[in-house]
Amino acid sequence: MTSRTRSATLSVDTISLVSGRPAFSFTLHAGECLALLMLNDSGQILGTLSDILTGHRTTGNGRLTLLGQDISRRPVGQRGLAAVGARDPLFEHLSVRKNLAFPLRTRKLPQDQAAHKIAQLLALLGLEQQADALPSTLTASERLRAQLARALATDPVVIILEDIFAGLDSETRTDIHQRLIRLQRARETSFLLLTRDRSDALTAASCVGVIADGALLQIGSTTELMERPVSARIAAAMTDANILTGLAITVEDDIVQTRLACGATMEAFAEGDVEEDDLVELCIRPGKIALMFPRGPINTDGAEGSLPATLSDMRNLGDVLVLRVRLADSTEMVVHRPAGSLPPGVAVGQTVLLAWGPSAAMVFPSQDKEG
Known part of the structure; x- marks a missing residue:
């Protein structure tokens, strides 16, 4: 990345995931994808971290800073963060278009502006043909792309990808990876990938942190972790x-x-x-x-x-x-x-x-x- 994209977007300081384990910190830079790879985790640690970031759980003594502003005490939905994953599903009774419209309506965006924004997002994620379809009729790829489009509708500073590749076939996995790369380049979107799969972490991110039992063992470039591991x-x-x-x-x-x-x-x-x-x-x-x-x-x-x-x-x-x-x-x-x-x-x-x-x-x- 060039120097202009190296400014800190999200800083996470002294977050504790498990009682008795040391707290840790990390920084996500603008326009980058940082992957946090969870070892031997059934999903509990991954979910806990996502909940702390989005506001569903307290940060305790930790501190979250987004674009230089402390968001640690801001309520859910008002942090400039959006989460995508199985725990944030589409509304099954609403079409794809109406799923995208929902967060815009809650923000009281004028109808014409909302319609224009939705059309842009549908085109960006290749969902024009599925705009009026219900989630139950979508493929795994279409469903995930619709979730990404809905997250983008709120113009978040960072999108948290919560184990989004779990259960996907290899073809869909490759397609989503390529789309995320295009989103990074086209919109300078910042992603935080929480995953339990090493190959997804290495494919998506240039910087990876490895977490085990709630402790951050090492964080650095993929080259550093491979060539100079600390353990x-x-x-x-x-x-x-x-x-x-x-x-x-x-x-x-x-x-x-x-x-x-x-x-x-x-x-x-x-x-x-x-x-x-x-x-x-x-x-x-x-x-x-x-x-x-x-x-x-x-x-x-x-x-x-x-x-x-x-x-x-x-x-x-x-x-x-x-x-x-x-x-x-x-x-x-x-x-x-x-x-x-x-x-x-x-x-x-x-x-x-x-x-x-x-x-x-x-x-x-x-x-x-x-x-």
């Missing part, structure tokens, strides 16, 4: 990184030699305060692992710097091969390789050697040490 949990959540427990044997120039539970010793880059004899978690992304296929029995001395394993499964997903391997201690790992990159004759049950450079893997203090 093994973030690495696994954002990149499907394999997590291997072990003991730090040596730490030198931020390179940690780690004795893994399976008995092998591997190197990785230290992230955080790692000391010798610490219990650690080594994270390695599936695409960063090299594979070797020895022809004969593996000599333990000759396998130094590599990790013996048994190939347990192979799946061809088109552009990538997904392989599962099992270590000596029965730990399973996932390896990604380009399609067509394996030598002929590779089969399940075969012994393989895994390897990676120290800079390709990360070592974090174990959660036991952090706690």
